[in-house]
Amino acid sequence: MQNTTFRFFKEQLARLAGGYKLDVPACPVKLNQNENPYDWPATLKQAVFEHVREQDWNRYPPFVPQEFTARVARYLNVDPTQVLVGNGSNELLYAIFVATLETGRKVVIPQPTFTLYKLLAELLGAQVITTGLGPDMQYDAAALETAARDASVVVLASPNNPTGSVINPMDLEHLVQTTSALWVVDEAYFEFHGETALELVRTCPNLVVLRTFSKAFATAGLRFGCMVCHPDALTMFAAAKLPYNLNIFTMAAVEVAIEHAVTLKGRLEEIKRERERVTRLLKASKGVHVYPSRANFLLFETDRNPRALWQSMVNRGVLTRDVSGYPGLGKALRVSIGRPEENDAFLKALEYAITEVPPEAKS
Numbered sequence: 001m002q003n004t005t006f007r008f009f010k011e012q013l014a015r016l017a018g019g020y021k022l023d024v025p026a027c028p029v030k031l032n033q034n035e036n037p038y039d040w041p042a043t044l045k046q047a048v049f050e051h052v053r054e055q056d057w058n059r060y061p062p063f064v065p066q067e068f069t070a071r072v073a074r075y076l077n078v079d080p081t082q083v084l085v086g087n088g089s090n091e092l093l094y095a096i097f098v099a100t101l102e103t104g105r106k107v108v109i110p111q112p113t114f115t116l117y118k119l120l121a122e123l124l125g126a127q128v129i130t131t132g133l134g135p136d137m138q139y140d141a142a143a144l145e146t147a148a149r150d151a152s153v154v155v156l157a158s159p160n161n162p163t164g165s166v167i168n169p170m171d172l173e174h175l176v177q178t179t180s181a182l183w184v185v186d187e188a189y190f191e192f193h194g195e196t197a198l199e200l201v202r203t204c205p206n207l208v209v210l211r212t213f214s215k216a217f218a219t220a221g222l223r224f225g226c227m228v229c230h231p232d233a234l235t236m237f238a239a240a241k242l243p244y245n246l247n248i249f250t251m252a253a254v255e256v257a258i259e260h261a262v263t264l265k266g267r268l269e270e271i272k273r274e275r276e277r278v279t280r281l282l283k284a285s286k287g288v289h290v291y292p293s294r295a296n297f298l299l300f301e302t303d304r305n306p307r308a309l310w311q312s313m314v315n316r317g318v319l320t321r322d323v324s325g326y327p328g329l330g331k332a333l334r335v336s337i338g339r340p341e342e343n344d345a346f347l348k349a350l351e352y353a354i355t356e357v358p359p360e361a362k363s
Helices: 042-053 066-076 089-100 115-123 141-148 169-178 231-239 248-259 268-283 306-315 340-356
Strands: 083-086 106-108 127-129 153-157 182-186 207-212 225-229 288-290 297-302 332-336
Touching: 042 248, 066 083, 066 225, 066 248, 083 089, 083 231, 089 115, 089 153, 089 182, 089 207, 089 225, 089 231, 106 141, 115 127, 115 153, 141 153, 141 169, 169 182, 225 231, 268 288, 268 297, 268 340, 297 306, 306 332, 306 340
Parallel strands: 106 127, 106 153, 153 182, 182 207
Antiparallel strands: 083 225, 207 225, 288 297, 297 332
């Protein structure tokens, strides 16, 4: 009998399957996923356990978690009618795309950026336009404006991953107000930058802002994100979201996180200081070019083979991210900012790797 299994799948899946993957060899120093290097205090973890223990585990969570959403909205200083909560901001991005993209529609996704944007858009059959970042890895407002004229959606990460670049607030306001596309601004690294587009959402129905608690709040293992949009658009996006998408443990953890935000975010200034220190030392390293970053990671290039450099550092117990497969980043690696001793270990491992891996011949 002939095997017809692949007839069940979309044609584009054959080339997209395995498109989002990650090498994670075991290393004592893990600086590859832009995580907050500081875990929760045991007392706050216990507070979450106590909160969940009092709830009924045999019952579904609220179909619409209104009280929980209101707490998140108060923290963000927006109206609850603007907030949709999800199992990580990635789930909400998927809901946005499901609600807006289909075959024949265009989406602008400047490259290089977070690979999931393009993967999801192509899965839904949309045509992806990759303009919008210049050779210096900074946003090109004029190119974005031109590309947005016949696009349904534009997706910008600010700060952008993996480049660390940000969109100028005045440029963004102009772009949102003068085009009809839906602008999705992913602010996953907002707390390391400080500028937000939330205020624009109040008056612009074609703007959505995504936030996550994974980075600054150190809850990557708990998966929580939210989106803020115009109230008139929220119902439409909510229709594309799965029901009961948040479990009671995550909601309890987020409530504790908001209540103890000062404690959990108390290390942000140290992380930013470390970012600047590591940047200075990389700039002083011969043959290393580091890009300016407003996030908790740095993108850098050398004249060595990036994969060989990555492997050499792995051999010394330091895990970074090989991003040389991203468009325009053929020589690049990305390193998360960790604790001071972890950053020192990275700098030492990179120094050794540069002496071990010979420069590549210039073409």
